[in-house]
Amino acid sequence: MPDESIIKEKDRFHEAEGIPYDSAVCPGCGCLCEDIDLTLNNDQIIQTFHVCSWGLSKFHLGHRFLREPKHAKLVFPTRKEASGRPLPISYEEAYETTASILHDAMRVVFFGLCQTTFDAQMEAITLVNHLNADLYPSEGMLLTPYFKALKTQTTGMATLEEIRQLATTLIFWGVNPLHSCPRLVARYAVFVGGINAPERHMGRKVFYIDPYENDTGSFSQHIPVTPENELNMANKLTEIIEEGSFSIPTELNLLVQSIETSPFVGLFVGRGIAYSHTPQELMETLFKLRNAINKKTPCVLLPVISDFNALGLYFSMIQNGIDPSTSPYIKGDLLSYHPKRGDAIICIGSDPFWFLKEEQITAIKSLDIPIVAISSLQNQTTHAATIVIPVALTGVETEGLAFRMDGIPIYMRKVLPTAQPTDLNALKAIKERIGGKANG
Ligand code: SF4
Known part of the structure; x- marks a missing residue:
């Protein structure tokens, strides 16, 4: 490779003049991405790398819900x-x-x-x-039922890095990861290679269970539910996995097959469970589903946390x-x-x-x-x-200290x-x- 192109590559990465600040932690969501590279100039962030649009807004001192970063800092009491x-x-x-x-x-x-x-x-x-x-x-809405469920259900977590390496079946229940934790699917769960999924998303099966179709559908299979039948569906799925039933409803067929042939299952649960008619029972049933899967193949349940x-x-x-x-x-x-x-x-x-x-x-x-x-x-x-x-x-x-959605402590830097x-x-x-x- 000619020297010239090496210099160009280096310049492209640090094209804005300023002081590089590497591996900042993003306080945008429960992923707490710690791979954010920044360029600082005059006490301002003038360039960001690896961050999603939510995080970009945070580093520009604005709201994460805006499409474009917009400064929104309060000045005086x-x-x-x-x-x-x-x-x-x-x-x-x-x-x-x-x-x-x-x-x-x-x-x-x-x-x-x-x-x-x-x-x-x-x-x-x-x-x-x-x-x-x-x-x-x-x-x-998510964590109070989650911690209540932990009173009767065993805990058992895996790090996001373990999920990246091992999980080939991913289930998003009551959560749109693209909206709750934008880089979860890119960095840990779907579009990234792992020991069991070297072909990245091609080697993984992804399902989302939600009353409505959403943009998660561009890379996963939708299993529709209603607030009325959601608990029944979770119970049914648990029963099928536990008993190895041959009578499987059509909408659950691929999901059951995928769970039964996967070396590791990641079950992600989000705030959407609050719209079920019985959120507490639903959360407890999802823990039971995790236990049932675990008897056959390792499975973890993780809450998908936006804050x-x-x-x-x-x-x-x-x-x-x-x-x-x-x-x-x-x-x-x-x-x-x-x-x-x-x-x-x-x-x-x-x-x-x-x-x-x-x-x-x-x-x-x-x-x-x-x-x-x-x-x-x-x-x-x-x-x-x-x-x-x-x-x-x-x-x-x-x-200061914060805890990632999988419970890992991450120290945020100023x-x-x-x-x-x-x-x-x-x-x-x-x-x-x-x-x-x-x-x-
Ligand atoms: S996924 Fe979350 S933590 Fe990571 S860059 Fe986006 S907002 Fe920040």
Whole structure:
């Protein structure tokens, strides 16, 4: 190869002028991809490699749901005036007012907490405990049933790397991986070679079980279900695998064949199970299905987690002595929140107002429920909030520990400088000001 072409190749990789920053961790979703290469210039990221469009938005300090990265950072704390206009205030005033709001509330309700560091989650959980607060984790629809199921079902995980190497049958139940964790299929599960699948996706069989057809269908077989028959189908499939039945419904035929001839099966479960009429039973049945498959061939069940450190939140509950499967304070579905007079809402690392039903938002307004948003980015919740406290964007402007969807701890590194506090510091400042005067 002539020297010239080597130089061109090198230049192409570092075509923008700046300082290379290799192997950054993306705080975009539960894949926590740690292979992101960046080029920095003047405290800005001017080039990114390997990242998907969600991650790209994060590294440009914007929302992951946008097609194009758009800067959406909050700049200073605000308090909403009676007219509805946000008035800039100091951090000190923001912390003091938040402490009074939480102290005076009859019931404190925490939303989110799945997109921050483990340290911030540990701190938040002590505050939840101290205030006898209710907590609606942003991944509660998936992980609260998952942790409840673990009370009666054995655990058993595999790393994403093991799935890449070994799995030749992949089942996506109630999840569109392209939308929940965009690089899961490219990096770990489908379009990548492994010991048992050297021909990449050609050597794997992929199925998705969902009421509707979606773009997962471009590389997998759709098995339709309805919210009414989903549990029956999971039970039926378990029975067929367990008993080796010859009477197999046509829609399950290929799936059963594929499971029975596969050296390793990956069963991925997503938030979609919440739309079944019986999500808890469905989750438990999917664990039973995994056990039945496991008697014949190794199989793992993994939750597909969109919010990058949702597992960290559940680990922090356990470390704080809270059993997420039995605690009446840990809720599953955000949509089950019933606003009451005397509530105060505090949102950290999430945008619950994007998900809440119109009638919930109307009730929050009409009951004058104060809302505190601790957030890096502008969103629907910060627009609705009484107090907004801007913080550094976790994983880009601050370092810290997070847990990948398979439970592997990944340490996120700080890429950009900021003068803003971390959400951990904001929580500590609020807790200090509440002191020992918790309502309860
Ligand atoms: S798949 Fe997730 S972690 Fe990986 S680059 Fe995309 S958003 Fe980031």
